[in-house]
Amino acid sequence: MKEINVAIVGYGVVGNGVAKILDTQKELLKQKSGLNINLKKVFTRSWNKVFPHPIDENRKAKNLEEILEDKDIHIVVELTGGIDFPFYLVMESINKNKHIVTANKALLAEKGKDIFLKAEEKNIRVGFEAAVAGGIPIIKALREGLVANEIKKIYGILNGTTNYILTSMYKEGKTFYQALKEAQEKGYAEADPTLDINGTDAAHKISILSSLSFGGFLDFSHVYVEGIEKIDILDIDLGRELGYTLKLLAIAKSHNDEVEIRVHPTFLPSDHPLSKVDGVFNAVMVEGDNVGETMFYGRGAGSLPTASAVVSDIVSIAKSISLGIGNEIEITSMNWKHKELNLTKAKDFYTRYYIRFTVPDITGILAKIASVFAKYSISIAAVIQKEKVLKLQKSLSEKVVPLVILTHTASENNIQSAIKEIIENHYTVEDPVIIRVEDEET
């Protein structure tokens, strides 16, 4: 039986989980895969702390060269943070003919093109199951299980931190900051949660899923991203009255030659399967032309769930190494159409909208706003006008009330024009809150 040697670079929460599985479940992996997978080296910037899964001295690499120059190390598992260092590490490892496993979504979303093209050239495999939706095997499902489908749409809850916050706002009536604090105390949000809260993390993940689903690299800087930092409990409550639950949704849809990718707070019908995905769980819905609608649900983060995905990649790559083959075994590459994805411009999105205005409590204001909507061909589906002042973004002296308009499908462009005109005409005393609604009309 061939011995496959693995090195881990970056020894944090996920790294400890991976080492734990490789060390303590070696026999299980051998029984299942017929392979002897050995954790040979671990490198981290500092060994001066207590680790959940301690590493014996002879496996601690003193420097990166000890790993890069070791011809017996077949697979480098990249579990560091950021982009620059891991990019260097991954490119160097590929150059040294080492296969890669990474959980780094930022790296792949922003530097994926360079990495995958280099890997293709060197016949190297890059496993990244753990980069999207933690332990859920969604990458394998898209590459192989659903290979016989043209993917029409892929969307889901891809960030556990924001889902925890929104669930706790929806279910326990907490404010955004109360919920964020609680998430940090429980270890579900990092000390600096910016990239989670502002939607960037989910955007990295949906970009990776989009490349696999639609077959091309894309310019991440053009992906439309909006976070949950401005979400008010008032909108969650008003949405609930309309039958909606608020989620930070990452959405990718294919329209002929264009791909629409967007991440933003989204109202979903409360009986939609994704509305039931609570707390730190993730879920991805995939619509294929043959399979119809499928959903994949599980833990999107955490040491062992993420390590489960990392180790599945290690085993798969170890298997191909043991058979003397490289990335020619992979079904569905990240750029299987061999052309860049053409992203829909933000103003060209079509969806439904929830818009909350803050209006003076005088007769006739609804009619005025409705006439602006009509002018821009925006059709209104429902209106909620509250008789009493519920809560305000800023303190205001005049008596104002929230007025919510739910539209039928409209273009983002027309919505923005209508809003601009409504603001200019002072029909709303605060900038309106705009939340997109994913509730397709038949």
Add this chain to the structure above:
Amino acid sequence: MKEINVAIVGYGVVGNGVAKILDTQKELLKQKSGLNINLKKVFTRSWNKVFPHPIDENRKAKNLEEILEDKDIHIVVELTGGIDFPFYLVMESINKNKHIVTANKALLAEKGKDIFLKAEEKNIRVGFEAAVAGGIPIIKALREGLVANEIKKIYGILNGTTNYILTSMYKEGKTFYQALKEAQEKGYAEADPTLDINGTDAAHKISILSSLSFGGFLDFSHVYVEGIEKIDILDIDLGRELGYTLKLLAIAKSHNDEVEIRVHPTFLPSDHPLSKVDGVFNAVMVEGDNVGETMFYGRGAGSLPTASAVVSDIVSIAKSISLGIGNEIEITSMNWKHKELNLTKAKDFYTRYYIRFTVPDITGILAKIASVFAKYSISIAAVIQKEKVLKLQKSLSEKVVPLVILTHTASENNIQSAIKEIIENHYTVEDPVIIRVEDEET
């Protein structure tokens, strides 16, 4: 680019779907996999009907030999029914070094051992993604995506026909026979729905999942199976009062050296993710030691969803053929522990129970029944005693009422003993209805 040739045997609903995908989405499959996959021959007993995807004359095989003797056919797709003929076909094809793709769960559950051992010997791959949960790539998830997990429990809704019937009883108040008739009219139940209704189909599927999850073949005749044919709308309504939804659940749990496999109508908490799986949809929950709880959801039947799974197997096998490798590429075989699974005996199950007695409306009967339960160490969690006669299984002259007892976790053995004593003492005027409850206590 190597050409991989496929033959389909059995040209029904799924066969037509597979041929349609291979013929009309050839280019998509080529782009994704780099392979030229060609449907060379189709064999069916009779060509004398109209097919949704017609086959040109030169691809119609006149007899089976035309396929078996054709050295250019690499993959035989078995989509016939029953067991004897497909068993012959599959064994003959393996003997002729042809790889197999099948959607036949009965075949694999009852003859899997012979088939997989023969395939191992001949270095042949047998793909069966479509045999369980239609288009949902659950087989691949267990073999590869979740390889780094010891599976603790796998359970789910694996039969669309019975789920359609139970959903329509629960949501629309239909009786079993009304719901069955409707399912037949809509094409969701076959003319002879026996194997669906009596739980056999779900049992075949959970047996296959158990072999993969726990690593051994098993004697299918020892799997505990109970169908939905005796389900009364009264129990669905009383269960709802207790916060439960009734589903036909297939359950497999690992306990040290034993595996507990059972298929029966089951009450699940109404907020459990599987309770929301309605109509013909399937869903599988997998609990792994590292990944935690994951769920896979989608269409469990139908022409194109099932064909999507069949074609994913075809592509995967075509890929290994093109690289000159056989089943050594497969991670996680059906008997990776190389020993038969030891099934828990039915009387040794431990679970919670819903038991509905039909009792004379006299004081003291609850006390009598409760004392029998106490004698057998069965702890009662809740009781519903209806004051008025709701509905009866048989017409009875005396005034009787339903009495429902929900227990804490108890042994099947003790439950059966208690029930026997209660019947012998005539505390119930009809045989009680016993429905197991999957609601773990913490």
